[in-house]
Structures are given as C-alpha cells and as structure tokens.
Amino acid sequence: MAVLATAAIVLVGLPLWMVVINSFKGQAEAAELSLGLPRAIEAAANYGEVFHQSRFIAGFMSSLLVTMASVGALLAVGAPAAWAFARSRSRVMRLAYSVAIVGVILPPAVVPMVFLMRLVGIQGSQLALILFTLGLRVSLVVFLMTGFARALPRELEEAAAVDGASRLRTFVQVVLPMMSPVVRTVFVIVTVLTWNDFYGPLFLLQGDNATLPVGLYRLSSGIAQATAWNYVFAHVVLVSLPLILLYAFVQRRIVEGVTAGAIRG
C-alpha cells in the first residue's frame, strides 16, 4: 500500500502537479521548473495568452468537428457491419471481415492520403482529416463491435423474424439496443484516439484548420530558444481537460468494454 501510494505520487501525482503549478507561474519563474508554489500567480495571463496566441477556440472547434464527425460516421458504418459479420456464415462475408480488420495491425499510409486529397481538391481541410480518420479507425471499430455482436443471444432476433419483422426493423429495434454497451465503449475509445491524434492532422490539415494538438505543437515550437513552459503547460491542461472530464463520467463502462474485447479477441 505504501509502495503503491509512493509510486502513484511519484509517477502520476508529481508530473501532473508540475504541469498545473507551473501553468500558474510567470515565464521566468516557470523556467525554473520547480515544484514549489508560485511566487506570483499569473494564471489568468497565461491561460488568456494561450487562448489568444494558439487560437484555442478555433482549434477546439476544429478538434470537436473532426472528432464528432469521425466517431459518428464510424459508429454508423461499424454497427450494421458488425452484426452482418457476426451473423452471416457465407464465405464472402468471412473474407470481407478479414479484409475489414487488417487495419487493426497494419499502420495507415498517410502520404498517399495527401496525394488523394489533393487530387480531389480537399487537402488541408477538416474533411480530408475526417476521411483519413475513418480509414484509420474503421478496422478497430469493426473488430471490437463484431466481437461483441457474436456474443449476443440469437433468440430475440429469431423471435422478431418469426413475428414477420424485416431485417432492417430487427436491426433497429432489437439488435441496436442490445449493442449499446459496445457502442458506448467504442465511442469513448475512438473519441480519445481522434481527439489526441497529432500525426494525421500534421499531414492533412493546413493553416487555420489545425486541431488542438497541432496548436500545442506550434505553440511550443513557435517560441524561439527557451521553451515557455507556462504557456506549454497551460495548453496541456486545456487540451487534456475535456477527455479527463469525459472519462470521469463514463469510467466504469469503458474499462469493462475495453478489457472484455481484448481478452476475447
């Protein structure tokens, strides 16, 4: 217990303390990177400056747009596909499933995506990043959801079929409600991954369309010579807060969902 508490304080508590407390200090004082309390509290100035300088609101809206559109589309294509892959016994569908989950292991190809987006004329826009994110995450979504759908009892679907319900109606009224736990899990996982993504936006977004991580990177690399730790840490706090709040609300569910998927898979 004492060992655990020490480990938690040293490995998580102190790093986070350093970030938060130094985001309250003036630039010169933050440069000392001390863990002590601020001699002068500059929190308002720092956070205000970060808001202004990194165009935080624009970055936030861009992140929100990309995350919501990508996650929404992924759930919309993933859920029906997962049901089909879980239930169909045809060989073609099995082959299709193997192809669909190839991206769980293989990394994405970002350079040709830039090439394609230029060809279509949308390189640099949020739409380009959304399309990249769909391709990047669809395999994971299908994999997790199909694993869940396979374990669903068939009786209710069969009863609906006997009652004459069409397949579409069975899906919407019987299957989807049963899939809601995995929908929530996948929602949280993909939201976290997309919100935090830096690689995709760095290649696919231009100028003012930048998402928050790109804003953080620009903020830290834009200032010459010494890192302005007060600003960098203020941005780290701002960019991390939404996910920590989201997690606080849905904590138990994702933990169960993620671990069940992993062990079964």
Added chain:
Amino acid sequence: MAHGVRATTRRRAGGWWPYAVPAALVVVTLYVLPLAINGGLAFTDWNSFHSGIAFNGLDNLVTLQDQASLVNQVRLTLVYAVTASALGNAFALVLALALERPTRSNHLFRAVFFIPVLLSPLAAGYVWSGLLDPSGPVNQVISLAVPGFVEPWLGNSDLAIFLVAAVDAWKWSGFFTLIYIAGLTTVPVELKEAAVAMGAGRWQVFRYVKLPFLAPAITFNVTVTVIGAMSAFDIVMATTRGGPGSATRVLNVLTLDQFGNGLYGLASATSLVVTALVIVTAIPLVTVLRRREIEG
C-alpha cells in the same frame, strides 16, 4: 416452429451485404487503396520540385540509406519498440498483481494510473520534457543527494531513445494494467486456494497458477505495444524531435522530415518500410505468443 425459423434464416442468408457495404467501402477506399498506392509511390521520384511522377526503381531506398542511414533508423525504431513494450508490460503486470483485488483503494489507484492514458501522447511528451529538462525536477531531486548533478537526459544521445520509449511505456501502462487485471479475473478462485493450501509460495502461485491464464492478455498487450511503438511519432516530436543528431529519429519522424522537404516519394518509401516492419514482426510475434498460449 423451429423448422420455420431455420428456413427463414436460410432464405435471408444472402441478404447481409447491404449492412456490410458501407464499412467495406470505407476500408477499401480510405485504407486499402492508400496503402496500395503507397506501395507504388514508394518507388517514384514524386516531389514538390517538378510536376511529373516517374518510377525510379529502388532509388528511394538507396537514397534513404545513403542520406539518412535507413538501416540504423530501422534499428532505432526496433529498440524503441522493444524498450517501450518491455517496460510498459513489466510495469503493468506488477501493477495488475498489486491491484488485482477489487477493493476501494485499488479502484482509486487504477484510476490514478489510468490518467496518463487519457493525455495525448504529445502532451505526455511535453510533461516529460519538463521533468527531464536539465534544470527540471528529476535533476533537482538527484542533486539533493549528489550536489551539482546535471544530466541533460534527453540531450544525451546514448540515453535519449530509451528515455523516449520509457515515456511511451508510462503513457500506456495504465491501459495494459486493466487488461492484465481482466486476465487475472479469469483465474479460478478454487485453483488459487488449492495451490495456497498445498503450500505454494507467492511466486509459485504466480508462475504456475496465474501466468497460464494471463497468456491471452500477454499476447494482446505485447502485440499492441510492439506494433504501436513501430509507429511512434508524437512523443518523439514533443521531446527530442528526432535528436540529438538523429539519435531518436524513428521511422515516422523520418517520414515527416522527407515530407516536409517536399520529397514525397522518399516519404512514401519510409512509410512503406514501417508497414513492412510491422508485417515481419507482427506475424511471428502473434504466432509464437499464440503457441505459448496453447501450451500454457
């Protein structure tokens, strides 16, 4: 009745495709197609300095080796992956064993160790750039015991790659801990009790009772960490940006560097090397780990 149900199911067996088509289209156009195009672009001279694109055979790989010591960067990427995976899994496993029982305090600790998982890898990189800064808290603490101690850590070209990989391990271990805990819950209680009753020590209970049940979790965690670390990027960009020199210039950073210089063919070639690296490591890795699972 049962017969009727089966007939209904069979009659509709061909009707599944409308449900799978949207996802299949996304996979094919937005994932498989770019990957295939990359296989082609990697062997072209596509760049921002002239408009045409022509095949140039293996020139890109030769150029990468000559100008960016490709083989060495592949080695670095592997060092990163193995370090991140080994550290992350060792720590996660120890943590899982310590936090196995679902007590209140254990739930709290699990949540605390999960916080780094929620930070963006880029943010995690900045946190550790601060901690490991020459004037940062790590050196401050060490110099309490060793006055005047100054180590540039991330500026040390021998240490940097291991430290950056350790940040990766730090960021993800809370997640792998949960997977290991889930694995531990599959160990039958009677088995543990029987082993203890027969006088097995803590190590023996772990080695002969718990470990066999952890095999699927180990397969998952090791595979995910190794493969994930092959695509390492964000943490490196936040901490060292590939330096000092090219001491932490893992393949994805090299891809960005080529891309940033307008050398798109070279960037594609580097990216293709990552894909190849994942294929040649992932397949044997999964095979070996799966075999071990069956043997228990």
